[in-house]
Amino acid sequence: MAVTLKDAYDGDLTEVSDINVTPFIDVILVLLIIFMVAAPLSTVDVAVDLPVSNAQPQPRPDKPVFLTVKPDLTLALGNDDVPRVALQATLDQQTNNDREQRIFLRADGAVSYSELMKVMNLLRDAGYLKIALVGLEDTGQGSVTPATLPVTKPAADKAQ
Numbered sequence: 001m002a003v004t005l006k007d008a009y010d011g012d013l014t015e016v017s018d019i020n021v022t023p024f025i026d027v028i029l030v031l032l033i034i035f036m037v038a039a040p041l042s043t044v045d046v047a048v049d050l051p052v053s054n055a056q057p058q059p060r061p062d063k064p065v066f067l068t069v070k071p072d073l074t075l076a077l078g079n080d081d082v083p084r085v086a087l088q089a090t091l092d093q094q095t096n097n098d099r100e101q102r103i104f105l106r107a108d109g110a111v112s113y114s115e116l117m118k119v120m121n122l123l124r125d126a127g128y129l130k131i132a133l134v135g136l137e138d139t140g141q142g143s144v145t146p147a148t149l150p151v152t153k154p155a156a157d158k159a160q
Contacts (some may be wrong), residue, residue, distance in 0.1 A: 061102065065094055066134070069107035069119055088126035099127040106134035 068076040075082045082090050095101045103123055107116050125133055 019079075065091070065101060066104045066106060067091075067119070069105070069111045069116060069125070071108040071110040072114055073111065075119065084122060085121050087122055091126055091128060100130065101128075102130040102132050103128050104132050104134050 036067070066078060070076060075084060075087060077087075077090055077094060103118065105116075105123070107119075120131060123129075
């Protein structure tokens, strides 16, 4: 707040050396609004080609290609076991070299995430970029129970 001690009827206009902050505040508020609007738009989305589990099922291709990662980390294309080194050649033969065909990848629950990512990297290196992860659908009729492990007796009980 500026105060002048001169008489208002002096007739002499003097320069005021105080900064007029009103335009400065206006610019800051406009910038604040711009950044508030632009910040949510700049978030990075992870592009994953997966449908939501409660979405309508997509039409399946006539002859889908299923690649399975078994609990012992071996791969199976359809029902046939495939060594990892021959995966690309076997996929090319199965899809008639159509690298745009979707590969349905399914894995046992015991397979770790890192092993699943290694298989996905193998598919990417082979040129197959359209990968669909296969899982159980939640029908709302109850939870899916995992396979139970066999109960083993402690070593002390086995000796008796």
